[in-house]
Amino acid sequence: MTNAERIVCSDTGALAERAAGWLVATVAEMAVPVVRLALSGGSTPEALYRRLAEAPHRDRMPWDRLAVYWGDERGVAPDDAASNYRMATEALLDHVAVGAVHRIEGERTDAAARYEALLREATADGGPPLHVVLLGMGADGHTASLFPDTPDLDTEAFVVETVSPAPPARRISLTLNAINAASVVGVVVSGASKSERLAAVWAERREGRATSPMSRVEPAGRLVWLMDEEAAAKLS
Ligand code: 6PG
Secondary structure: OOOOEEEEEOOHHHHHHHHHHHHHHHHHOOOOOOEEEEEOOOHHHHHHHHHHOOOOHHHHOOHHHEEEEEOEEEOOOOOOOOOHHHHHHHHOHHHOOOOEEOOOOOOOOOHHHHHHHHHHHHHHHOOOOOOEEEEOOOOOOOEOOEOOOOOOOOOOOOEEEEEOOOOOOEEEEEOHHHHHOOOEEEEEEOOHHHHHHHHHHHHHHHOOOOOOOHHHOOOOOEEEEEEEHHHHOOOO
């Protein structure tokens, strides 16, 4: 089990602020010319993106060294209200100048295959497909768009198409293989609604009985959990 690091903040605002500073520091210390960063969907990550677009974080992040990817996407067009690409673009990418943006083409039926090829191509430099992966966690223990009933969580692929119990049903997601190859994974979790599941995930990991997708995130490098007190309330 990775020696997971735990950062607990007083509330969602403090979490967004702390997570923004953490991400800037994490990217800045990556010893590679271009940092491949995968963004997450969800309201908790969105709050973090908005802080990143503001001073002081905006002025400290080495944006030109960032190649931005996504950990998952809904099977929708980029201008759809449900698009993770649209959310991150409105909250952050429209306000900063990143080196490259590689969206998952959710509107295409071959989106998973195309993103797989993109990530395979990225590893030509000898690095992992992604250096830093940001994740959220659902109350059911899903992460990215890997759900408890997603088949073949052990696939060697980097990208799969999955079915979400919540609409939009069609999803494209990084696999555990891609996530766990990362140098750093940051999981941002907020709210009382996640406290039971977070405690269960930590217990699964501690006792070596990881079954939910979230509990099977075991990166080659660092795993950092960033949460607010409400989400952390049931952790021992
Ligand atoms: C998505 C996300 C998903 C999200 C979690 C947590 O596409 O919705 O990738 O995995 O991160 O559901 O979302 P909240 O932070 O909004 O609870």
